[in-house]
Amino acid sequence: MNSENIMNKEIGSYFHWIDSTIAKSLFKKHPINFRENTHVFYSGRHALKYLINHIEQGRSISKIWMPEYYCQHVTNWMKKNYSNIHLYSAHPFEYTDELRIPEDVSENDILIINNYWGLSTTRLSKYPAKRPIIIEDHSHGWLSRQCLHSEADYCFVSLRKSLPIPLGGICWAPNKELPSYPLPENQEVYSVWDKMVVAMKNKTEYLYGQSEDLKDLYLNQIAEVEDGLDLSHKVTKMRTEDKKFIHKWLQLDVLEIKKRNLDLLYRKITDTPNYKIIKRFAYTSFGFMLLFSDGMAYESFRKHLIDNQIYPSNLWPNNNGWKYFLNVHVDFRYGIEDMEFIAGCIEDWNRTYN
Numbered sequence: 001m002n003s004e005n006i007m008n009k010e011i012g013s014y015f016h017w018i019d020s021t022i023a024k025s026l027f028k029k030h031p032i033n034f035r036e037n038t039h040v041f042y043s044g045r046h047a048l049k050y051l052i053n054h055i056e057q058g059r060s061i062s063k064i065w066m067p068e069y070y071c072q073h074v075t076n077w078m079k080k081n082y083s084n085i086h087l088y089s090a091h092p093f094e095y096t097d098e099l100r101i102p103e104d105v106s107e108n109d110i111l112i113i114n115n116y117w118g119l120s121t122t123r124l125s126k127y128p129a130k131r132p133i134i135i136e137d138h139s140h141g142w143l144s145r146q147c148l149h150s151e152a153d154y155c156f157v158s159l160r161k162s163l164p165i166p167l168g169g170i171c172w173a174p175n176k177e178l179p180s181y182p183l184p185e186n187q188e189v190y191s192v193w194d195k196m197v198v199a200m201k202n203k204t205e206y207l208y209g210q211s212e213d214l215k216d217l218y219l220n221q222i223a224e225v226e227d228g229l230d231l232s233h234k235v236t237k238m239r240t241e242d243k244k245f246i247h248k249w250l251q252l253d254v255l256e257i258k259k260r261n262l263d264l265l266y267r268k269i270t271d272t273p274n275y276k277i278i279k280r281f282a283y284t285s286f287g288f289m290l291l292f293s294d295g296m297a298y299e300s301f302r303k304h305l306i307d308n309q310i311y312p313s314n315l316w317p318n319n320n321g322w323k324y325f326l327n328v329h330v331d332f333r334y335g336i337e338d339m340e341f342i343a344g345c346i347e348d349w350n351r352t353y354n
Contacts, residue, residue: 007209011338012311012329014222015164016207017200023248026332032143032253038172039180040246042189044139044158045077046235047169048112051135051154052082053235054178055110062108065132070114071139072318073230081233092116092322093291095280097123105132112137113152117289118144118255119280124151140286140315143255150174161286162331163249166196166242167229170250183237192228193242195221254331259284261330261339268343272350275301278325287331288342289315292324297353302326304349310342 018026041047055061064082066075067090079085088102092114099122105111111132113122118141124134136152138144142162147155152174159168172178199221206214262279265288271277274297278289292298305312305328313327328342 006207008207008212008215010207010309010311011334011342012313014203015160015200015333016203017197018164019204027248027251030253030256030332031251034143034250035172037177038170039178040159040238040243041169041171042167042193042236042238042242043229043232044137044156044169045074045229046232047156047158047171048074048078048135048137049081049233050181050235051156051171051178052110054181055133055154060108061110061133062106063110065102065105065109065111067112067114069319069322070316072316073226077230077233090114090116093278095119095121097121099124099127099134101127101131107132109133110135115141115144115146115150117141117278117286118146119278119283119285120144120146122146122151143253144284154178159246159249162254163246163252164200165246165249166193166200167225168246168249170246183235186232186234186236188228189232189234189236190239190242192225192232193239195228196225199225252332255284257332258287258330261334261336262288264336264339265330265343269346274350274353286327287313288328290326290328291322292326295324298324298326300353301349305345308341308345310345 039047039050041050052064061084063084063086064078065086065088066078068087069090069092091100099113101111107130109132112135114120115136115138120141134152135154135156136150138147138150138155139158139161141147142157142159154171154173156171157169159165159170199218202214202218202221205211206218262284266277266279269277274294275290275292278291279285292301302312310328315325315327317323330339
């Protein structure tokens, strides 16, 4: 983003539409070549369902296990699509190589594991062949070590958490080719993509000062997109131009800039009695992540950031336990001055909160 021309400066929330000239500059400065044997879809949920459909081509699945601590929207969507969803206890802030398989999981089950914040290092090679089929979610760990070197049977990602694309998901099989299956067209899904394009462009115009009224407009449009995704249960054939658009953004190394931004924040902000910074030495996390033990401190901190036009995400608000976990975005939209501003806002809150 050309910050010199930004009139309505804000940090976080959904991506805006990136100009093609800026995009080409990003690809040139921060390139990466991701694996080739991937399949792209309109959402991470579609990618996950495609994998389950593929697995069911070869065997009967008894249960699908999902972490208790997980995106509530995905869990609810999965329960609408499958009657055999079961939950298991997960440990989102303990990073070991050990895979903790529930005792009553069988080899006829699917076990979905989560690469939490790009900090996980689950190793599956030491486990016997007679284990459940493992699908690993890298939506909050795109391009992390675990994502690039996963030992799971299958992987998937919701890409729009990391890339400025209207919609998008991707899946692959780390150790084999994943076959292609014919998929139906779906005009409702295409219209959701098109609506998100409009919303992203409206946000860009708002940021560059075209109209204050555009903020409410694009936020309402995004809410309609989220509703559309929740109702979209059919894995859909991608339009050629949409697929090309997603593949273009797969060329961007999103972690390189995140690492630079996080390193600055880690130097300036440390743990306090109110929060703990979630990080792991030599790993690049999804964002600047703070875990609060107290709900009042969390709400005060979150309000302080929003009052300063910093819009964090809450991971995840409707789960039991770990309710006060907040992420500040540090992606390629933001530079050193932005990180200095974030650090200053946090330091101001630390001084004034009792």
